[in-house]
Amino acid sequence: MWNWFHKLASPPHFYRIAALLEPWLLWPALGLLLLGSYGGLVLAPPDYLQGEGFRIIYVHVPSAFLSMFAYVLMAAASAIGLIWRMKLAYCVAAATAPIGAVFTFLALVTGAIWGQPMWGTWWAWDPRLTSELILFFLFLGYIFLREALRDRSQADRASAILAIVGVVNIPIIHYSVEWWTSIHQGPSIAKMDTPSISGDMLWPLLVMIGAYQLLFFAILLTGVRSQVLEREKNARWVNDLLVKGVTGESAG
Amino acid sequence: MMEFLAMDGYAKYVWGAFGISAILIVATVWLSKRNLAATRQRVLRRIQAMEGKQ
Numbered sequence: 001m002w003n004w005f006h007k008l009a010s011p012p013h014f015y016r017i018a019a020l021l022e023p024w025l026l027w028p029a030l031g032l033l034l035l036g037s038y039g040g041l042v043l044a045p046p047d048y049l050q051g052e053g054f055r056i057i058y059v060h061v062p063s064a065f066l067s068m069f070a071y072v073l074m075a076a077a078s079a080i081g082l083i084w085r086m087k088l089a090y091c092v093a094a095a096t097a098p099i100g101a102v103f104t105f106l107a108l109v110t111g112a113i114w115g116q117p118m119w120g121t122w123w124a125w126d127p128r129l130t131s132e133l134i135l136f137f138l139f140l141g142y143i144f145l146r147e148a149l150r151d152r153s154q155a156d157r158a159s160a161i162l163a164i165v166g167v168v169n170i171p172i173i174h175y176s177v178e179w180w181t182s183i184h185q186g187p188s189i190a191k192m193d194t195p196s197i198s199g200d201m202l203w204p205l206l207v208m209i210g211a212y213q214l215l216f217f218a219i220l221l222t223g224v225r226s227q228v229l230e231r232e233k234n235a236r237w238v239n240d241l242l243v244k245g246v247t248g249e250s251a252g
Numbered sequence: 253m254m255e256f257l258a259m260d261g262y263a264k265y266v267w268g269a270f271g272i273s274a275i276l277i278v279a280t281v282w283l284s285k286r287n288l289a290a291t292r293q294r295v296l297r298r299i300q301a302m303e304g305k306q
Contacts, residue, residue, distance in 0.1 A: 026281070046260065051260050051262065052260040052266060053259070056266055059273040106276055110269040110273060113268050113269045113272075114265070117262060215277065215281070219281055222285055222288050223287070229295050242295060242296045
């Protein structure tokens with residue numbers, strides 16, 4: 001088991017595995033996106049209270065879920081990088097940040113689009129919305145901090161500390177609707193034993209969440225490969241890989 | 253069909269949310285692939301330049 005982990009943490013091995021895995025994640029993700037969208041837009045019945053407008057959850061909830069998942073992954077990879085000085089972990093953290101920022105932005109925008117017809121406002125300084133906005137700024141802060149520091153090891157360490165400190169925001173986002181008075185509705189699917197959403201509406205949502213997760217990992221693998229190449233540009237294996245690619249052999 | 257597209261008056265919200273999501277997802281996938289291709293080209297040019305010097 002440890003041998004397998006050690007091998008996976010090796011940049012050339014990871015690069016090749018990532019190149020192989022990526023299409024196996026991307027194409028099923030696109031298929032599930034189509035299936036989930038069809039289920040959510042066509043097959044699911046309208047909500048008794050929110051009518052057809054509730055269908056926004058099929059893009060809002062997966063984005064919001066993914067924004068938190070991406071942050072936890074970024075913080076965990078940063079911690080692994082700091083503790084074990086693993087370059088690949090820093091690559092994963094750095095590649096996660098822009099993807100996390102995009103999906104957090106999507107969660108905020110689709111939430112605002114939902115808020116206008118349901119709450120009568122695009123935005124409110126509500127605990128859930130505000131903590132999600134802070135999450136977006138944490139992703140941006142991580143990206144800008146890395147860009148601002150020229151020394152790579154310094155950028156790795158400083159951004160890792162920011163990511164780890166910022167993880168405190170994740171339980172705040174999740175429990176904000178329970179801890180404080182919020183206009184945002186409570187959890188619908190978090191309590192899987194008794195979900196407060198009917199099965200007809202639930203399955204497309206689960207399909208969309210799965211699709212977004214697969215899509216996230218497909219994009220992440222591409223981003224990590226880019227980070228690995230940049231860091232390992234002086235390594236012999238990169239030379240072999242890219243030069244072979246030029247001469248017609250697959251370079252992944 | 254028109255009834256489905258109208259979404260009972262919520263069309264601009266529902267289609268707007270799905271449209272923005274689709275655009276951003278496609279753009280993110282495309283940008284990540286373009287970034288990888290650009291990195292590969294940059295590193296390759298560097299290798300070729302170093303080999304040229306030697």
